[in-house]
Amino acid sequence: MAIAEIAACIAMIKGLNDAIATAKQAKDNASAFAGIINKFAKANDAVMDVESKHVGRLSVEDSMKIQLAKRQLSTFNQQLKDVMLMQGLSGDYHEIMNRVEESRLAHEKKIKRLKLQRKQRAKDIQLILKIVGIAFCVLGILVLVAGGFKLAA
Numbered sequence: 416m417a418i419a420e421i422a423a424c425i426a427m428i429k430g431l432n433d434a435i436a437t438a439k440q441a442k443d444n445a446s447a448f449a450g451i452i453n454k455f456a457k458a459n460d461a462v463m464d465v466e467s468k469h470v471g472r473l474s475v476e477d478s479m480k481i482q483l484a485k486r487q488l489s490t491f492n493q494q495l496k497d498v499m500l501m502q503g504l505s506g507d508y509h510e511i512m513n514r515v516e517e518s519r520l521a522h523e524k525k526i527k528r529l530k531l532q533r534k535q536r537a538k539d540i541q542l543i544l545k546i547v548g549i550a551f552c553v554l555g556i557l558v559l560v561a562g563g564f565k566l567a568a
Contacts, residue, residue, distance in 0.1 A: 420465045421480045427458035428487045435494050448499060452511055455495065459488055463522045467529060
């Protein structure tokens with residue numbers, strides 16, 4: 416399932432490259448930039464969603480694909496910045512990227528929290544298994560002791 420989600424993220428990112436080429440030709444067209452930024456945000460959200468859904472469970476290959484997707488998004492972001500600055504839309508770019516950065520920071524906090532929760536859950540399960548094991552041992556000893564008293568009587 417993660418493979419399909421990662422492939423979808425990569426497909427979104429490839430679409431961004433075509434969009435940036437179009438944006439370079441569409442001078443002073445704010446609506447073109449709005450569409451590109453919308454695609455960028457969707458691709459970025461898709462990568463973050465895959466990463467948070469499958470935190471700690473991705474194979475090495477899938478992790479590498481996610482990392483490459485993140486790098487491609489970073490490259491696209493730099494290209495978008497360059498184009499928007501050349502178009503005189505630096506204020507718009509900075510405002511939008513501040514929102515994207517807030518989202519990224521929130522995502523990183525969420526990933527960290529999920530990793531901690533997973534680690535705590537593993538500790539809790541180990542503790543429960545130890546308690547159940549001890550309870551079975553005590554129960555076994557009580558059965559043996561009770562059986563010993565029956566034989567003595």
